[in-house]
Amino acid sequence: MLRTLFLALGKNKNAARFMRRYGTKMGADRFVAGTELQEAVAAVKRLNVAGLEATLDHLGEFVRDERDAKHAAGMCLKTLETIHAEGLRANLSLKLTSLGLDIDPRLCERYMRTILSRARELQLFVRIDMEDYGHCQPAIDLYRKLKRDFPNVGIVLQAYLRRTERDVRELGREGANLRLVKGAYRESPQVAFPDKRDVDASFAKLIRRQLKQGYAAIATHDEAIIGDTLEWLSQNGISRERYEFQMLFGIREDLQRKLAKDGHRVRVYVPYGKDWFGYFMRRLAERPANAWFLLKHIRRK
Numbered sequence: 609m610l611r612t613l614f615l616a617l618g619k620n621k622n623a624a625r626f627m628r629r630y631g632t633k634m635g636a637d638r639f640v641a642g643t644e645l646q647e648a649v650a651a652v653k654r655l656n657v658a659g660l661e662a663t664l665d666h667l668g669e670f671v672r673d674e675r676d677a678k679h680a681a682g683m684c685l686k687t688l689e690t691i692h693a694e695g696l697r698a699n700l701s702l703k704l705t706s707l708g709l710d711i712d713p714r715l716c717e718r719y720m721r722t723i724l725s726r727a728r729e730l731q732l733f734v735r736i737d738m739e740d741y742g743h744c745q746p747a748i749d750l751y752r753k754l755k756r757d758f759p760n761v762g763i764v765l766q767a768y769l770r771r772t773e774r775d776v777r778e779l780g781r782e783g784a785n786l787r788l789v790k791g792a793y794r795e796s797p798q799v800a801f802p803d804k805r806d807v808d809a810s811f812a813k814l815i816r817r818q819l820k821q822g823y824a825a826i827a828t829h830d831e832a833i834i835g836d837t838l839e840w841l842s843q844n845g846i847s848r849e850r851y852e853f854q855m856l857f858g859i860r861e862d863l864q865r866k867l868a869k870d871g872h873r874v875r876v877y878v879p880y881g882k883d884w885f886g887y888f889m890r891r892l893a894e895r896p897a898n899a900w901f902l903l904k905h906i907r908r909k
């Protein structure tokens with residue numbers, strides 16, 4: 609029930625606007641590097657020193673106003689310039705709905721082309737995050753179009769979706785660099801596996817399939833799945849250049865560091881910006897124990 613509540617709240621624009629204006633960060637700073645780019649840069653520098661790479665995300669999603677989409681595109685460009693200028697070992701993640709996918713897909717494509725051109729000049733990689741089911745096909749369609757011109761673009765696929773087995777097979781065959789995740793949105797059983805065991809089984813299967821055919825960014829904190837994957841990687845002699853592990857800022861830092869110490873590439877997803885509410889609600893939804901953490905934080909204020 610809590611999961612449903614947090615996920616519904618996370619998509620509520622009024623709640624997000626209210627929190628942005630009046631809310632304290634309510635403990636969001638455990639999962640968000642800061643509201644300003646410089647705070648995120650400091651976080652990435654600390655990660656780099658510890659042997660971890662990063663992907664920076666300027667928070668924002670489900671944008672309906674052209675000015676907001678323009679601002680988001682500007683922040684993506686600023687983030688790329690900063691990664692380059694500061695010599696960070698990092699790339700960029702972004703959400704297509706922050707760049708106006710819901711306003712006009714052509715506008716979003718124009719912003720993406722500008723961002724990817726500059727990223728290519730700077731030799732940086734850009735990954736398209738996957739959002740809710742309604743945006744899955746439009747995201748894949750745009751990714752395919754962009755991939756023809758930009759080798760430095762990748763996408764995310766979600767193991768909880770019934771369609772993903774086919775998407776991994778097809779996109780993998782096309783040479784896609786895929787980040788695989790379990791999936792973080794509220795979806796109907798018609799399109800997504802409702803049972804966590806089915807999601808985990810699908811995730812494990814998709815990781816292996818993608819590792820056989822191309823580059824895999826294995827994005828999870830699930831120790832059992834990571835353990836099984838490590839065993840499979842060594843049994844199948846997959847080289848360390850063919851995959852990376854990814855985890856979210858503020859989650860399982862012990863595991864992030866252990867994997868990096870063992871010589872695996874580990875990338876931490878570092879979100880920053882003022883539009884932190886939806887992202888924060890998804891992190892609370894993933895783990896009911898986080899709700900207690902939130903309550904304790906509010907009581908301390």
Ligand code: FAD
Pocket residue numbers: 736737738739764766789790791792793827828829830831854855856859860876877890891892894895898
């Ligand atoms: P789970 O079974 O949910 O968790 C396994 C263990 O991880 C838990 O027992 C707990 O110890 C720890 N853990 C997991 N979540 C939390 C949390 N919030 N707080 C504290 N501990 C936690 N989803 C999308 O839909 N689209 C994306 O583009 C996307 N990008 C992602 C990028 C990265 C780098 C990562 C790591 C995740 C991304 N996700 C994305 C989120 C993903 O879909 C899952 O919701 C999230 O990773 C939790 O699932 P899990 O694989 O860690 O497994």
